[in-house]
Amino acid sequence: xxxxxxxxxxxxxxxxxxxxxxxxxxxxxxxxxxxxxxxxxxxxxxxxxxxxxxxxxxxxxxxxxxxxxxxxxxxxxxxxxxxxxxxxxxxxxxxxxxxxxxxxxxxxxxxxxxxxxxxxxxxxxxxxxxxxxxxxxxxxxxxxxxxxxxxxxxxxxxxxxxxxxxxxxxxxxxxxxxxxxxxxxxxxxxxxxxxxxxxxxxxxxxxxxxxxxxxxxxxxxxxxxxxxxxxxxxxxxxxxxxxxxxxxxxxxxxxxxxxxxxxxxxxxxxxxxxxxxxxxxxxxxxxxxxxxxxxxxxxxxxxxxxxxxxxxxxxxxxxxxxxxxxxxxxxxxxxxxxxxxxxxxxxxxxxxxxxxxxxxxxxxxxxxxxxxxxxxxxxxxxxxxxxxxxxxxxxxxxxxxxxxxxxxxxxxxxxxxxxxxxxxxxxxxxxxxx
Amino acid sequence: xxxxxxxxxxxxxxxxxxxxxxxxxxxxxxxxxxxxxxxxxxxxxxxxxxxxxxxxxxxxxxxxxxxxxxxxxxxxxxxxxxxxxxxxxxxxxxxxxxxxxxxxxxxxxxxxxxxxxxxxxxxxxxxxxxxxxxxxxxxxxxxxxxxxxxxxxxxxxxxxxxxxxxxxxxxxxxxxxxxxxxxxxxxxxxxxxxxxxxxxxxxxxxxxxxxxxxxxxxxxxxxxxxxxxxxxxxxxxxxxxxxxxxxxxxxxxxxxxxxxxxxxxxxxxxxxxxxxxxxxxxxxxxxxxxxxxxxxxxxxxxxxxxxxxxxxxxxxxxxxxxxxxxxxxxxxxxxxxxxxxxxxxxxxxxxxxxxxxxxxxxxxxxxxxxxxxxxxxxxxxxxxxxxx
Numbered sequence: 041x042x043x044x045x046x047x048x049x050x051x052x053x054x055x056x057x058x059x060x061x062x063x064x065x066x067x068x069x070x071x072x073x074x075x076x077x078x079x080x081x082x083x084x085x086x087x088x089x090x091x092x093x094x095x096x097x098x099x100x101x102x103x104x105x106x107x108x109x110x111x112x113x114x115x116x117x118x119x120x121x122x123x124x125x126x127x128x129x130x131x132x133x134x135x136x137x138x139x140x141x142x143x144x145x146x147x148x149x150x151x152x153x154x155x156x157x158x159x160x161x162x163x164x165x166x167x168x169x170x171x172x173x174x175x176x177x178x179x180x181x182x183x184x185x186x187x188x189x190x191x192x193x194x195x196x197x198x199x200x201x202x203x204x205x206x207x208x209x210x211x212x213x214x215x216x217x218x219x220x221x222x223x224x225x226x227x228x229x230x231x232x233x234x235x236x237x238x239x240x241x242x243x244x245x246x247x248x249x250x251x252x253x254x255x256x257x258x259x260x261x262x263x264x265x266x267x268x269x270x271x272x273x274x275x276x277x278x279x280x281x282x283x284x285x286x287x288x289x290x291x292x293x294x295x296x297x298x299x300x301x302x303x304x305x306x307x308x309x310x311x312x313x314x315x316x317x318x319x320x321x322x323x324x325x326x327x328x329x330x331x332x333x334x335x336x337x338x339x340x341x342x343x344x345x346x347x348x349x350x351x352x353x354x355x356x357x358x359x360x361x362x363x364x365x366x367x368x369x370x371x372x373x374x375x376x377x378x379x380x381x382x383x384x385x386x387x388x389x390x391x392x393x394x395x396x397x398x399x400x401x402x403x404x405x406x407x408x409x410x411x412x413x414x415x416x417x418x419x420x421x422x423x424x425x426x427x428x429x430x431x432x433x434x435x436x437x438x439x440x441x442x443x444x445x446x447x448x449x450x451x452x453x454x455x456x457x458x459x460x461x462x463x464x465x466x467x468x469x470x471x472x473x474x
Numbered sequence: 475x476x477x478x479x480x481x482x483x484x485x486x487x488x489x490x491x492x493x494x495x496x497x498x499x500x501x502x503x504x505x506x507x508x509x510x511x512x513x514x515x516x517x518x519x520x521x522x523x524x525x526x527x528x529x530x531x532x533x534x535x536x537x538x539x540x541x542x543x544x545x546x547x548x549x550x551x552x553x554x555x556x557x558x559x560x561x562x563x564x565x566x567x568x569x570x571x572x573x574x575x576x577x578x579x580x581x582x583x584x585x586x587x588x589x590x591x592x593x594x595x596x597x598x599x600x601x602x603x604x605x606x607x608x609x610x611x612x613x614x615x616x617x618x619x620x621x622x623x624x625x626x627x628x629x630x631x632x633x634x635x636x637x638x639x640x641x642x643x644x645x646x647x648x649x650x651x652x653x654x655x656x657x658x659x660x661x662x663x664x665x666x667x668x669x670x671x672x673x674x675x676x677x678x679x680x681x682x683x684x685x686x687x688x689x690x691x692x693x694x695x696x697x698x699x700x701x702x703x704x705x706x707x708x709x710x711x712x713x714x715x716x717x718x719x720x721x722x723x724x725x726x727x728x729x730x731x732x733x734x735x736x737x738x739x740x741x742x743x744x745x746x747x748x749x750x751x752x753x754x755x756x757x758x759x760x761x762x763x764x765x766x767x768x769x770x771x772x773x774x775x776x777x778x779x780x781x782x783x784x785x786x787x788x789x790x791x792x793x794x795x796x797x798x799x800x801x802x803x804x805x806x807x808x809x810x811x812x813x814x815x816x817x818x819x820x821x822x823x824x825x826x827x828x829x830x831x832x833x834x835x836x837x838x839x840x841x842x843x844x845x846x847x848x849x850x851x852x853x854x855x856x857x858x859x860x861x862x
Contacts, residue, residue, distance in 0.1 A: 126820060128813040130550070130834075135814070164605060164778075168580045171605070171778055172814035178782045179818060187605055187778055189612070192577065194586055194600025203622070207615035211606055384600065385587020410550045413810060417555065417584040420546050421591060438548060 052306070054291040058272055061287065063150065065277045068098050070152035078224050081157040081177065084353045086165025086190050086376035090236035090280035090363065091216070095224035099277040100157060102173070106137035108149055110327035110442035118144060119443050132169045132411045133443040135176065142180060159223045160185040161216070166192070166352075166381030167414040186219040188212065190376040193383050200377045208373035233368045236280035240363040244356045246288035247274055251357050253295050254345040255399055258315035260298035262305040264344035265334040268325060275353030280363075307338045316341030317463050320395045322388075322422065323407040323415050324349045326439035329447045333439070336453050340460050344405075346395035348388065348415075351380040358391055381414045389422045396430045402463045404434040405456075411441045433466055435459035477672070477698040480691060484675035487682050488724070491538055491561065496529050496682055497569050507631055509572035509597075512558070512582055513719040514774055515748045516574045516601050517620065517763050519647050522685060523639035524627040529570065530681025530745065533557040536723040536838040546588065552808040553836045554720035555585045562593060572597035572630055574623075578719060578776045579810050597630045599623065605778040607768050616764040624760070640759035648752040650685050653692040655747060658739065660696060662796045665736035666706040667699050670714075671728045677743040678721075707734075710856040711798045714740040715789055715819065716805030716812035718774060722835050729842040730802060734853035738796045741774070748772050775811035786818035790826050799856045802849060803832035829856060 051059075072079050080097045082088070084104070092099050109115040118140025119133050125143070127136050141147075146154040162174040164187060171187075178185045188211050191204045217228050250270055254263045261270070270291060278284040298304075304313035308331055319337075321344045326333050337344065355361060355378050364371040380388070392404060404426045408416045423434040437455050440446035487495060500506045507526040511518075521528040534540065534557030542563040543556030561567050573596055575586035586600040602619055604612030624635050657676065661668040676695055680688040714730065718741040730737060751770040754762040773779065773788035793801060801823060805812035816832065823830050831852045833845060 126817045128816070128834075130808045131810055131813050162778075168578075168583070168776070169810055169814065172775070172811070175779060175782075175785055175818060176814070179785060179821070182782065185782060187780065189605035189778075191602045191615070192583060192600060194575075194583070194602065201622075203615060203618040207604075207606075207611070210611045210614070214608075214611060215606065384590070385584055386590050388587075389591065408548055410548075413551065413580040413584070416548060417551055417581040418546075418588050420548070421588055425591060 052290075052294050054287055054294055055269075057283075057287050057290055058269065061273060061278055061283050065098070066148045066150045069100050069154055070148050070150055072098055073155050078158040079155060080159045080161045082161040083163055083165070083167075083170050084275050085167065085379040085381060086163035086188070087275070087279075087353065088161065088163060088188075088216070088372060089277060090233055090240055091212075091372065092161070092220070093236050093280055094228060094232045095220045095226045097159070097220065097224055100154065101276055102138045102177070103134050104276055105141060105148075105154075106134045106442050107327040109137055109141060110444075111330055112149070113328070113444075115140075115328060115442040116444045132173070133441055134411060135169060135173045137442045138173070139176065156181050157183055159183055159219065161188070161220075162186065163188045163190065163376060165190040165376050166379050169414070184219055184223055186216050188216055188376070190382060193377060193387070195384070200374060204377055205370060205373045208376060209369045212369050212372060230368060234365040237363040237365040237368055237371065239282060239285050240280045241365070243274055243279065243284040243288045244354075244362050246292045247271070248357045249292055250288070250295050251346070251350065253299060256299055257400070258302065258304040258313075259318065259343050259345050260295050260303055260305065262307070262334075262338070262344050263350055264321045264325065264347035265330070265337065266305050267344070267347055267350040271350050271353060305338075305343055308334065309338075313338055313343070314341050315343050317403070317460055318343060318345045318399065318401045319403055319405050320345065320392060320399065320401045321347040321349070321405045321407060322392060322419060324352070324409050324412060324441060325407065326409075326447050327442050328440075328444040329449065332449060333447075333452070336456050340457065342456070342460060345399040345401055348380055348391065353379065355380055355383075358394070385418045385422065389425045392422065392426045393429045396426065396432055401432065402467070403432045403459070404430075405459065406434065406436045408436060408438045409441055410438065410446050411443065433459070433462050435462070475694045475698060477695065477702055480695050480698060481672050481675055483691075484679040487679050488675055489537065491534060492566055493529065493569070493682060496527060499527055499684065500569055505632075507571040508569055509574065509627070510567065510570045511574040511745075512576060512578070512585070514576060514578050514744050514776060515603065515767075515771070516576050516745070517623070517767075518685070518745070519640065519643040519753070519763060520620065520623055520627060520635070522646065523635045523643040524631045525633070525639075526572070526627065526631060527684060530743075531558055531561070531567070531573075532678075532681065532721050533837050534560055535721065536725070536840065540838075550808055551581055552720055552806050553838065554806070555581050555588075557837065558585065559588065559592075562589070570596065572599070572627070574599050574601045576601045577603055581810075582719070597626060599626060603767060603777075607780060609765060609768060613761075613764045613768050616767065617760045620760045620763060637759060641755050644753045644755045644759060644762065646685055646689075648755065650680070650689045651747055651749060652752070653689050653696075654680075656696060657692055658747065660699070662738045665709070665711065665738055667702055667704045670731055670737035670740065671724060674724065674727050674742055677746050680746050681743065708857065709734050709736045710800060710853045711736050711738045711796065712853075713738065713789065713793055713796065713798045713801050714742075714804050715801055716803050716809070716816065717742055718744050718812070719809060720806035720837050722804060723837065723839055725842050726804070726835055726839065726845055729846040730849045733846045733849035734857075735802070735849055738798050739792050744772065744774060748774070775815035786815075786822040789819045790822045790828060793823075793828050799829070799860065800852060801828060801830040802852065803830060805832075805834055807834045807836055829860070
């Protein structure tokens with residue numbers, strides 16, 4: 041019998057802080073009625089947390105619930121429940137996991153039922169499915185629903201037009217804010233919004249510093265698997281809070297220390313890392329087998345130095361956007377308009393090329409998600425374009441967000457191993473040629 | 475002109491994946507331009523006012539072998555974008571000067587970017603319609619959006635689009651839509667005289683012909699079918715829903731009819747009749763087009779329904795209006811708008827006790843026997859077991 045016990049993985053202060061923040065938010069959500077708080081359901085891309093905070097409204101994000109359920113191996117039966125109710129196998133599994141969760145009592149990770157939302161804030165940013173998702177939720181909850189239509193940046197010139205910006209601002213002023221006032225009974229105070237936005241900008245500065253730390257060799261972070269933890273607070277219910285500022289301050293300090301010590305990323309198995317391959321990853325991760333998926337990378341020495349998924353709830357690094365307390369509504373509009381999947385394919389392609397170069401990556405890996413056409417449609421061409429423009433090899437794997445039926449570990453592992461060999465060969469042939 | 479001759483002409487246009495008639499139109503005068511568009515809706519009046527020919531691109535159907543297109547899309551993405559890419563790569567669209575990709579779903583949206591990357595010399599525009607239906611908010615955005623389209627087409631065509639051009643085009647399309655509505659009304663009243671496959675081909679011809687020719691064709695068709703001696707059958711009256719983008723093979727429409735169903739309404743080629751009333755032709759034309767979309771456009775899955783009380787009601791309302799006895803949901807595989815909308819529509823049908831069936835297709839589906847059996851069983855169940 042093996043009596044050797046594994047030492048507990050030491051949690052960094054930022055990890056503990058985030059854990060406490062998330063638990064606190066779930067408690068606030070599940071106890072909202074007792075606490076006299078109103079709840080909004082809204083989406084990650086284009087979420088208006090700073091604005092919701094002005095009304096004391098707590099933020100519930102269905103995508104986060106779905107991925108939480110997936111990580112706890114609960115999403116599969118929920119999806120099947122939704123399919124039994126008539127939802128097609130072909131459509132987004134986030135939607136079906138959410139609907140299935142509802143049918144099972146909407147139990148939050150703290151074990152308590154999630155109360156019905158008081159308002160559905162449909163920030164329609166970068167994903168068509170959001171629109172139908174909230175129509176489906178409205179059918180169930182029958183609560184006020186407010187739509188914020190964020191036009192897609194379709195013109196291919198990386199440009200937010202004044203017409204787009206004005207349209208979003210006008211909706212904020214005349215539709216979103218009055219609805220939130222009505223639901224909460226709180227009058228809108230733009231100075232409160234400015235204060236929240238100040239906090240956002242501070243946290244965003246530190247987040248960008250953390251993401252860009254991956255330019256170091258070795259990279260002190262994994263910008264995809266680790267990245268999803270780093271973006272957690274800012275993409276969810278905490279952007280604009282003091283807590284988020286504190287979280288990113290702690291995180292930045294910890295990463296700075298790792299750089300000083302020449303350490304690679306933290307993994308679930310501790311410091312077992314030697315950086316062999318630097319990758320850029322396009323597309324969301326798989327959540328049902330998240331750790332298993334991550335392990336396929338770190339056990340072969342692959343570290344993700346930049347990812348587009350870590351921009352889905354806001355792009356802060358690429359063109360320097362920050363929430364701006366001096367232009368509160370304008371900056372909320374620009375934030376929504378600039379989210380990654382609200383950008384057209386030529387621009388997304390160029391971002392990948394730039395990431396490849398800026399982060400000195402060895403290749404591009406696309407994790408194509410069955411559920412997510414917003415990300416996935418066009419990725420094969422993007423891959424070819426990036427390969428052609430950078431001369432670096434690319435690879436393509438397919439998984440799903442929260443449907444365990446679409447995660448095939450053996451296939452994915454085979455592909456990844458072949459890909460790493462390809463990078464190795466390319467590297468060697470490059471060295472010979474040099 | 476006899477019905478057969480008109481329908482034969484429509485069929486020729488439908489089958490011609492080289493778009494010879496459009497090429498001929500373009501070559502007839504120097505400087506002519508063709509602007510392609512995908513489903514569901516773009517303001518054709520503006521393309522027409524620019525002196526250009528709008529061309530509806532509805533994929534490659536079941537006759538096109540997709541070789542290159544599959545290399546651009548994963549297996550879980552619908553077929554229309556891959557066959558559209560195939561049309562592009564094989565130079566079947568090499569005469570098209572501009573392409574418009576409306577805001578229907580993420581796949582068509584992203585196809586606009588693919589087109590920009592693959593065909594950088596083509597004027598390519600993602601065309602957004604508002605999801606806010608207040609004239610002073612969504613309407614204002616849309617007017618400006620239309621202004622950008624006008625400007626883009628002016629650059630493409632090398633000439634200004636005048637107020638008179640716009641007025642004339644609005645009137646031409648108002649007339650077209652009146653005749654489209656007449657055809658649909660006539661079919662609803664006497665479906666035995668106007669088979670769905672003929673209406674389909676007739677409406678599909680409107681995607682390639684100049685609008686004036688298409689209007690004349692509809693007039694000729696209605697005049698001709700009046701005199702046709704077509705026997706009324708004991709079929710059941712159904713609405714087909716879900717085929718507004720990727721199109722079913724013609725054989726699928728025929729199969730539904732052969733199975734004992736009269737299709738008395740559908741959502742094929744919605745662009746022909748999405749605007750339900752005449753667009754005002756005096757005053758600010760872009761404002762008029764905007765108001766028409768905001769206030770007088772049909773419900774469709776890619777359009778947000780601001781009023782939760784009537785969510786999903788539109789289909790049941792059409793059933794009532796057309797005196798239909800059931801609904802056939804026929805959506806393309808992997809079609810997010812249709813498949814996400816379907817449960818909400820079905821809930822309302824359930825509430826109103828309207829029977830329905832559902833199946834999926836792809837534009838190249840080959841096996842029609844299962845469809846015929848399913849539709850036939852549905853028709854029988856309505857005829858034999860319905861309360862009426």
